Amino acid sequence: MITNQAYTFIIFVIVGICIGVLFDFFRILRKAFNTKDFITYIEDILFCILTGIILLYSIFKFNSGEIRLYIFIGLLFGVIIYMLSISKFFVKINLFVIEKIKQIFKPISFVIINVRKILSKISLKMEYLKKNKQINKKMS
Numbered sequence: 818m819i820t821n822q823a824y825t826f827i828i829f830v831i832v833g834i835c836i837g838v839l840f841d842f843f844r845i846l847r848k849a850f851n852t853k854d855f856i857t858y859i860e861d862i863l864f865c866i867l868t869g870i871i872l873l874y875s876i877f878k879f880n881s882g883e884i885r886l887y888i889f890i891g892l893l894f895g896v897i898i899y900m901l902s903i904s905k906f907f908v909k910i911n912l913f914v915i916e917k918i919k920q921i922f923k924p925i926s927f928v929i930i931n932v933r934k935i936l937s938k939i940s941l942k943m944e945y946l947k948k949n950k951q952i953n954k955k956m957s
Contacts, residue, residue: 826891828879833895836868840896841907848908849915 843860846852852860872892876882 822885822887825880825885826887829875829888829891830895830898832871832875833892833897834899835895836871836892837896837899837904838907839864839867839871841904841911845908845911845915849912849919 843864846860847857876884876888880888
């Protein structure tokens with residue numbers, strides 16, 4: 818019985834670490850991209866829903882649906898371990914990677930935007946010429 822509880826405690830420490838990673842994922846998104854308040858609210862709701870699903874699944878899968886105090890202590894312990902040890906590096910590394918990816922795609926998006934503008938102008942010019950041609954035919 819004690820070994821089963823110790824096993825469950827360790828599982829929930831790991832689940833706590835996973836929840837910490839999920840929290841940092843949303844934190845990274847907020848830092849990397851300027852999100853509006855409405856999007857931030859949606860992200861917060863999504864975080865709560867995902868965390869709830871993870872917790873319910875873990876409680877039913879690893880502890881037969883029984884809620885015990887040591888589960889929540891394990892979760893808290895896992896989140897604290899993650900936040901105090903890996904979190905800072907995880908956020909910095911991911912922000913660095915996202916910024917590099919954004920730098921790579923910046924010229925590409927610039928080209929795409931300008932090509933769209935040019936194609937739009939060409940399309941407008943073609944429509945203008947078609948209308949003029951139709952008007953000239955009607956006048957003839």
